[in-house]
Amino acid sequence: MDRGTRITFLAMVALLVAAPYVLYPVFLMKVLCFALFACAFNLLVGYVGLLSFGHAAFFGSAGYVTAYTVKMWGLPPELGILLGAVTGAALGLVIGWLAIRRQGIYFAMITLALSQIVFFYAVQAPWTGGEDGIQSVPRGHLFGVVDLQRPLGMYYTVLALFLAGFLLVYRIIHSPFGQVLKAIRENEPRTVSLGYETDRYKLLAFVLSAMLAGVAGGTKSLVFQLASLTDVQWQMSGEVVLMTLVGGLGTIFGPVVGAAVIVTMQNYLAEFGSWVTIIQGFIFVVCVLTFRRGIVGEIMGRFGPKGAAPTGGGH
């Protein structure tokens, strides 16, 4: 990590470690789950230039699998989340494989269509509990030791998972593989002409992103002790797009800031009922019009080192 990133990262860790003594842990855990989800999404849109409109499928399905295996099979939480991650990755492999041959808007449309199939499956299948979802999921003990029923035990587990996911995304972006991803985002035909089978790189990125979305979804179902249709429907795919755009596409901290802003907003605006959606839409439009690069993107563009500004990507 360069100096600026390292300092920002340490500040973020310090803030998050202290936060539950000031703010409600449940609120913070919600932010962290969505932050991880948005980081996973940003890996794809910000660094490969692939706009997926179906990420709720990975997030939501992983939530169901974690909730089901923990509640019905009595699996410990760590295994439940692991199975959630595997579910995300496996679904990512199938949906990614089908979508990656398409370009641009067609890619987005295919991911949306396939995630709708997953949604309808979740509505129909008996084990997902239909409209009720899977309720009263026991949080259990992490590795048989840490009692997740205690708010701080759960909080620091979620924080550890978030940080691990965040660092994994950082590493992926700054790896030999990440270099090829950036090349694909910048100029795919040129990358092909250098001998890279770009579809394979895109597919691996898609699977990694879906897996991390799965970790986020599985964790969320433990935090709220609930897996429901909300997390698997298309609005959730839209929400993660919104978070990433508001925070800053293609910036490492952007999705975290975006998730914090949107979740906070939803909390405080909850009293306005269905107006929340309209207010969100309004904020989205303001964002697109006034700070196109997102919050973090604009800050970096103004104060950061030259060339540090995010590079965007979705074509």
Added chain:
Amino acid sequence: MAGEFILETRDLTKEFKGFVAVRQVNLKVRRHTIHALIGPNGAGKTTVFNLLTRFLTPSAGTILYNGRDITHAKPASVARGGMVRSFQISAVFPHLSVRENVRVALQRPLGTSFHFWRSERSLEGLHERADELIEAVGLSEFRTAIAGELPYGRKRALEIATTLALDPEMMLLDEPMAGMGGEDISRIATLIEKVAKDRTVLMVEHNLSVVAWLCNTITVLQRGEVLAEGPYEQVSKDPAVVEAYIGTGHV
């Protein structure tokens, strides 16, 4: 595989919805030569390049590279086989630095390009070679510059460095000197001449003095068909070629 011709096409044809852009082209590129493909705008030169490198699928005909039929190969595998192309429109990675641009090409042979868990520091060993290539195209002072911010001529030079980084057996250059000033042109022409010593170059170029200087063989394309072929002195006197070019004002 030391055949006389490194690349051969047989009746290569490409049709776009009824419009024949390339018609029955038989091209033979001799090993270790610089071969020019010239012709007026819209003649089909770029389309031929796209067919040869498999960015487009031929409607008919075959392509042999080193005696091997690559008519149905994948574009990336053609590149890995040693035939690497450049593009007519500038094709750098605009948000990467000059050095990173070249490094993307250099890193492939390491075999770590799927290693998402490995630090990018593992690529630093490539910097020395990258810097040599960057120097060869006269970009040393721009090493850390962002590629997208380079002037047009410099971007083209960077593309050549990136192509050379793969040490290709055969290079296909689509108008490598378009948009360059006089000084840049002679530097790049000298470089092409130098690197062509132990490889084969097929290039599209509108600047005929460069063609006359560099190229051993010239193929003239017009409306998708081969109009003439031979060394510069012969082709430039061909009445059909003179007529085709007078019409477009190139000579």
